[in-house]
Amino acid sequence: MQNQLSIFNTLTRTKEKFEPIHKGMVGVYVCGPTVYSDVHLGNCRTFISFDLIYRYLLHLGFKVRYVRNITDAGHLEGDRDEGDDKFAKKAKLEQLEPMEIVQKYTLGFHDVMREFNTLPPSIEPTATGHICEQIEMIKEIIANGYAYEIKGTVYFDVEKYNKEFPYGQLTNRKLEDLLEGTRELSGQDEKRGRLDFALWIAAKEETLMKWPSPWGWGFPGWHIECSAMSNKYLGETFDIHGGGMDLQATHHTNEIAQSQACNHKAPVKYWMHTNMLTVNGVRMSKTAGNGFLPGELFTGNHPLLEKGYSPMAVRFFMMQTHYRSTLDFSNEALQASEKGYARLITSIKTIDNLKTSAASTSNIKELEKACYAAMNDDFNAPILVASLFEGARIINSVNDNKETITAEDLALLKKLMHSFVFDVLGLKSETSNSSADKALQGAMEVILEIRKDIKAKKDYAASDKLRDDLNKHNIQIKDTKDGPVWSVSE
RNA sequence: GGUCCUGUGGCCGAGUGGCUAGGCUGAGCUCUGCAAAAGCUCCUACUGCGGUUCGAAUCCGCACGGGACCUCCA
Numbered sequence: 001m002q003n004q005l006s007i008f009n010t011l012t013r014t015k016e017k018f019e020p021i022h023k024g025m026v027g028v029y030v031c032g033p034t035v036y037s038d039v040h041l042g043n044c045r046t047f048i049s050f051d052l053i054y055r056y057l058l059h060l061g062f063k064v065r066y067v068r069n070i071t072d073a074g075h076l077e078g079d080r081d082e083g084d085d086k087f088a089k090k091a092k093l094e095q096l097e098p099m100e101i102v103q104k105y106t107l108g109f110h111d112v113m114r115e116f117n118t119l120p121p122s123i124e125p126t127a128t129g130h131i132c133e134q135i136e137m138i139k140e141i142i143a144n145g146y147a148y149e150i151k152g153t154v155y156f157d158v159e160k161y162n163k164e165f166p167y168g169q170l171t172n173r174k175l176e177d178l179l180e181g182t183r184e185l186s187g188q189d190e191k192r193g194r195l196d197f198a199l200w201i202a203a204k205e206e207t208l209m210k211w212p213s214p215w216g217w218g219f220p221g222w223h224i225e226c227s228a229m230s231n232k233y234l235g236e237t238f239d240i241h242g243g244g245m246d247l248q249a250t251h252h253t254n255e256i257a258q259s260q261a262c263n264h265k266a267p268v269k270y271w272m273h274t275n276m277l278t279v280n281g282v283r284m285s286k287t288a289g290n291g292f293l294p295g296e297l298f299t300g301n302h303p304l305l306e307k308g309y310s311p312m313a314v315r316f317f318m319m320q321t322h323y324r325s326t327l328d329f330s331n332e333a334l335q336a337s338e339k340g341y342a343r344l345i346t347s348i349k350t351i352d353n354l355k356t357s358a359a360s361t362s363n364i365k366e367l368e369k370a371c372y373a374a375m376n377d378d379f380n381a382p383i384l385v386a387s388l389f390e391g392a393r394i395i396n397s398v399n400d401n402k403e404t405i406t407a408e409d410l411a412l413l414k415k416l417m418h419s420f421v422f423d424v425l426g427l428k429s430e431t432s433n434s435s436a437d438k439a440l441q442g443a444m445e446v447i448l449e450i451r452k453d454i455k456a457k458k459d460y461a462a463s464d465k466l467r468d469d470l471n472k473h474n475i476q477i478k479d480t481k482d483g484p485v486w487s488v489s490e
Numbered sequence: 491g492g493u494c495c496u497g498u499g500g501c502c503g504a505g506u507g508g509c510u511a512g513g514c515u516g517a518g519c520u521c522u523g524c525a526a527a528a529g530c531u532c533c534u535a536c537u538g539c540g541g542u543u544c545g546a547a548u549c550c551g552c553a554c555g556g557g558a559c560c561u562c563c564a
Contacts, residue, residue: 031564039564046564086562171559173493178560180492222562244564249493274564275495281556285563320513321503326496326557333502336514343513346527374504382504386512396528400521403529460523467525478526485527 005060005376007240008324010170010248010271015378020239021269026062027238028054029230029268031247032124034071035105036086039112040291041314041329042277042284046244048315048426049274049323051118053242055424056375067233068121069226070109072102073128073209073219088208098209102128112294115311117426123233127225131211134220134228137262138199138213146261150190152202152216158195161257167195170256170271171249197254199224223254227267230255236263242272278328279304306331309338312430316341319381319425340389345429347392348421350399351414357404362394364409368416375424384420391417440488444475448484451477 005018020026030050033039047068057064072087087098094101113120127134138154141147147156161167162175178195191198198221203210210217230238236259243252252271259267276283284291292302300308309317317337321327367387374383391413397403405413421427447466454463467477474489 033564034562043564049564168493171493173560177492180560245558246563249559250561276558276564278557283558283563287563317502325503328502330502332514336502338514340513343528350528380504382513383511386504389512393529397530400528455523458523464524471526476526479522479524480527481522 003372003376006378007270007272008378009269010273011268013172016270018270020062021237024061024063026057026064026240027234028057028064028066028240028242029226029234029238030066030068030121030241031226031243031251032068032070033105033109034086035102035109036090037105037286038293039105039109040284040286040293041297042291043244044112044116044294045277045318045327046274047113047118048116048318050242050272051116051426052319052323052381052424053240053272053379054119054121055426056379059419059424065123065234066119066121067123067125067230069229070102070106070124070126071222071225072099072106072126073131073225091208099128102126115294115298116315117311117428119426125229125233127220127229128209130225130229130232131220133232134224135200135213137224137228137231137258138220140262141199141258144261144264146257147199148192149200149215152200152218153190153198154200154215155191155196156199156254156257156261157193158197158257159193161261165257165260167257168253170253197221197223199258223251224258226251227255227258227262230267231259231263237265237267237269239268240270240272241268242274245273245275248273274323275326278326280330281328283326284329304329304331306335309334310430312427313338313341316344316385316425316427319427320385322378322380322382324378341427344388344392344421345427347395348417349429350395351410351417354395354398354405354410356407356410358406360405360409361397361403362405362409364394364405364412364416367391367394368412371416371420381425384425388417388420444486448477448486451484 006015007018008014009016028050030047032047033043050068054064054066087101090096090101091098096104138147141156142149142154145157146161147154149155158167159175167175168178175195200213200215200220201218202215203217203219207217207219210219230241241252241255248271256267259265278284279290282290292304294311296302297305297314298308298311300306313334314337317334318327320337320340367390370387370390371384374380374387377383394403394405394413395417398405447470451463451466454466470477470486476487476489478485478487
């Protein structure tokens with residue numbers, strides 16, 4: 001372990017030293033997507049942020065169990081535990097079975113996560129796969145006196161719970177303040193308290209996704225799945241629970257209440273929340289209609305996009321902002337990241353060509369320290385990136401014979417750049433080894449050989465034309481001291 | 491209305507009570523047949539007004555601007 005990691009805990013609103021419950025092991029639960037439509041870039045940001053966190057914990061040597069669920073049932077359209085769930089609604093629209101909707105968008109989600117080079121979680125449980133666990137948990141909550149049933153629907157009694165536990169602690173709010181923000185109960189409402197939420201919802205005649213329960217046919221409420229599944233795979237109390245900030249006030253607040261009411265203990269030691277992605281200063285969301293899909297981003301096929309951006313350029317763009325800050329999208333910012341990313345990757349490829357000397361002009365050990373210090377300070381990737389650019393500067397300077405490096409330092413620098421850029425930040429070099437690429441490589445060798453002859457005859461007009469023409473096909477030739485180098489641009 | 495967060499150079503974005511992050515852009519220089527790349531140098535900011543302090547962009551207050559949550563959303 002490279003010194004002490006600290007994490008900003010939403011519960012206390014301070015940075016705390018990270019001490020896992022079980023030495024050397026970390027349990028992480030992150031609220032995954034509700035798979036009733038394509039994930040947009042804002043959703044991706046959250047999962048990419050937690051991918052960084054997961055990767056760094058692994059890098060530090062922790063044995064991590066990373067659980068990220070798939071919500072495939074119980075997430076209602078309306079705000080008052082009424083109506084059909086999102087899958088059934090979408091299923092009707094697309095004339096499919098609800099589980100066809102789930103399958104379609106789950107596969108799509110996985111494809112996008114792979115594009116962004118995120119590591120798969122250790123366990124990816126689904127709500128429909130854990131109906132029994134949810135029912136058992138609800139039974140326990142009722143037995144403990146924190147929930148009640150009315151006509152086949154089970155509600156959590158928030159006001160009763162609040163008498164013993166601070167219901168609004170995660171958002172630092174008092175119950176009275178929360179009550180002020182809610183509407184009066186209408187005559188149709190069955191629940192007792194305005195803040196009460198459903199644990200189990202009675203099925204109607206037309207409900208498509210329903211299961212038998214002690215309270216009749218129905219389906220689980222949205223919040224109970226995360227309590228049940230985190231409990232099952234990580235235990236009654238685990239280390240880190242994460243999710244987007246928008247889940248903090250309702251979903252996570254209710255999760256804490258459910259788990260506490262069931263197990264008589266707080267479920268989570270460190271709560272982590274990632275901030276939103278914004279477009280022109282406004283949060284990207286499904287309902288605001290200002291979101292675009294990862295596919296559109298990669299191809300540039302969207303009115304807001306001037307061009308396409310590669311998945312790694314986008315990932316790097318996100319790594320230049322701290323996970324707790326809002327990240328505002330713009331073409332200009334993305335293009336800046338694209339260039340910076342290319343420079344960083346190019347420098348890493350240069351490492352293998354460096355010559356070593358008897359002394360180093362730069363302090364590589366200090367650089368290593370700076371990298372760990374950045375990440376240990378609540379996963380501060382932007383500061384890490386700044387240090388990595390310092391590394392790139394050193395590499396390029398040594399390559400230009402303007403600085404020197406010892407063999408020992410070079411080995412350390414190489415290890416440092418590789419482990420932080422590829423393992424921790426999760427970036428990868430975007431080159432493929434397809435047969436077409438190999439053919440291009442061969443062709444370029446032939447072309448450069450011919451151009452060498454032309455240049456030897458000092459026919460610069462011809463050699464420059466060759467270079468310019470290839471450039472029109474996105475192939476750059478650079479005439480360095482050590483001979484020509486070529487590359488393909490995006 | 492309630493509860494919070496936030497306001498940094500041309501753009502994006504870190505950050506600490508005093509020691510000028512970083513990326514992109516622009517200008518100049520070095521290198522080079524030229525170009526590109528790379529390195530170096532320069533443009534040295536912290537919404538406004540008060541207060542605390544030897545000293546504040548960093549702490550406090552007020553004002554103005556932006557945003558989030560309180561209703562489904564990562």
